[in-house]
Amino acid sequence: MLWTMTKKSPANTPSTPVATPVPASDPAAGEKLSKVQLIEQVAQRTSLSKQDASRAVDAALSAIAEALKGGKTVGLPGLGTLDVRATAARNGVRPGTAEKIQIPAGKKVGFKVATDLKKAL
Template identity: 55%
Template sequence: MTRRKNDTVPKSTAPAPAAEVGDAGKLGKALLVEQVTEATGLTRQQSDAAVSAALQVIVDALSSGKTVGLPGLGTLSVKTTAERQGVRPGTSERITIPAGRKVAFKVASTLKASL
């Protein structure tokens, strides 16, 4: 059977499967709290406080220049960047990008092997 330009393709009448939270490929804080609640038996409020506290400790450590090791996940560290030359998009003007700091992540070998 050949299709012509004006032929319509019949659409499936079956409903699309319901998308679960997190199906989009991102594990946000709310879903993380939910999973911690299920895994530990803590209340949702306790899990939220625990996750928030852990994230704040990590942010504080990185802000002070410390390295954060997360067993089975990887290592977060702060790297300094050198001043460098760049080009402003659209105008092609040469600009100097100042030195700064950035967060770097090195994946744990156990996680890398399991992917």
């Protein structure tokens, strides 16, 4: 079960967070498909054993990661496209201390959703 933090009313202890359950069926709950669940679904849909499906999923994820590390774009038909994007150097503020810092340029992985999937959402 997922939990969210809410504040009590001012009549009660102010700013004391109280955990309240969020139903799992709530679309805003942010359900996540775990790797184990993904492997189970691959095994069911392909008639592979869970061990073989696990190796297949691991191999696919490894191939995607290696391609991205090599600076390549990875197209996943029906899902979208992963690519490496450069980020510019910028000024930032350190949380908690309000100290101004310089954030160096870097790289990040970007994802563009496929048009068909975007329409289906």
